[in-house]
Amino acid sequence: MAGKARASGSKRSFGGLRQLPSGRWQAQYTAPDGLPFKAPRTFQAKDDAVAWLAAERRRIELGTWTRQLQTDVPRRTLTLATYADRWWSQTESRHKPRTRTLNRGYLDRVILPELGTTPLTALTVSCIREWFAGLDAFPTRNANAYSLLRTILNQAVDDELIAANPCRIRGGSVKHRKVEPVVLSPAEMRELMSRLPDQWRALILLAAMSGLRWGEVAALRRSDLDLSPNGMLVTVARGLTKDRGTWVVGRPKSRTALRTVPLPEALRPLLVEQIERWAEPGRAGLLFPSKHGGFLDATAPRRALTRALAAMQYPHMRLHDLRHSAATIFAQAGSTLSDHMALMGHSSSAMSARYVGTSAARNRVLIEGIWTD
Structure with a gap:
């Protein structure tokens, strides 16, 4: 192996091949002048590289090969x-x-x-x-x-087309929020539950207490829910996205998003009611289907959440902010970093830290605790 490339694993009577990490093939040979000569481009297929070597060997055999001729062949500029x-x-x-x-x-x-x-x-x-x-x-x-x-x-x-990557802007890929997420406390969660329509209580409270992404919640089947008397669990096995107006069900966002999350006992009656009244029939039925069956769009539950928060005189909140609330509650409850990453399905500690927020009420409790004998 030379550099980052890996050897092709084959020996040739003329020239040599190697496969680059990109999967493309590079070819070179020792020219008649005794110096190495590399193909002016890489090849998508190994057979193309072999064909180039064969053509070069033929030129040498015919006596028409010159280094000047080979290096002066014009090439189309790659933009x-x-x-x-x-x-x-x-x-x-x-x-x-x-x-x-x-x-x-x-x-x-x-x-x-x-x-x-x-x-x-x-x-x-x-x-x-x-x-x-x-x-x-x-x-x-x-x-x-x-x-x-x-x-x-x-x-x-x-692919060895450029010597170095010119993208060297420090912090260029760091995402800076324009609006900070709204984080609800457990007490505010309970008030929110009392103000939500029956149809949306289980969905919104599940999102707020489990930390599941919206696409993970919308893709849940009845078989993903375990209502065992010894403790409730929800398993994330798939994610739902919408691509140019078409629903697409696939694997979750990352490998770490494949997880099983425990649920608080307070959710049991709401989930039982959801299964009995609104879920699709059968173990493969959607847990939170749309009114006419099939996958649920976020519009209706988003409206219900907005109205409930307005009644609480609370600022506007996105459905995704429920995930931030869950992340913050996990952290404040004393979860370790590993616990937190596993519960949220994060692949990095930096992402877990990004999801943990706070509130003025929480800061007040901490300050009072510090200055009270």
Whole structure:
């Protein structure tokens, strides 16, 4: 193995091949002048690399080979747009449909309009920095687009098309919130429950007490719920997304999102009522179906949550904020970092820390506790 590439594992009578981490093939041979000569490009298929070596050997045998001839063959300039499109087309088997749709949007609307016509080898640190500084004020979108560009150019480095990745903006992929999530306390959760319509109590309280993502909640089947007398559990086995108007059921967001989460006993009567009144029949039936059957859109429960919070004179809250509430309650209850990551389905401690919030009421309790004898 040389550098980051891995050997092809085959010996040849003329020239040599090696497979790069990207899966593409590189070919080279010892030229008649005694010096190594590498193919001017890498190859998608091993057979293409073998064919190139055969053609080069034929030139040598015919006596028409010269280094000047071989190195002066004009090549089409590889632009970022061409390479990025190729990279995106190769992610079909690796990325979820929703992820590919989002990445296509970042490419078409954020990255390529400014940088697409730039030759891959002409991208510099200052060029990337100027592009990033000129983006409109959409922090999360910009961070995601920068992260995607960095990933694509890392692949270009592996393909030995560029020597180094020019994406070197410190904190460029860090997402800065424009609005802080709203975190509810257990007491506020109980009040919220009393103000919610019967139909949405189990769903919203399950999300708030388990920390499941909305796509994980909406994809739950009755078989995912264990109402054992010894303790209730919910198993996350799949996630639901919407890609260009079509529901897509697949694996959860990450491998660590495949998990089983314990549920508080206070949820039992609500879940029993949900199964009896609104869930689809059979173990494979959806736990939270839409009014007419099938997957539930977030619009109706979001409206119910907004109305209940308005009655509590509480600020506007997103459904995703329920996950932040669960994360904060877990942390304040004394969960270890490992506990917290397992419950939330996080793959990094940094993400778990990002989800833990606080409130003015909580800070008041801590301050009073510090200054009371």
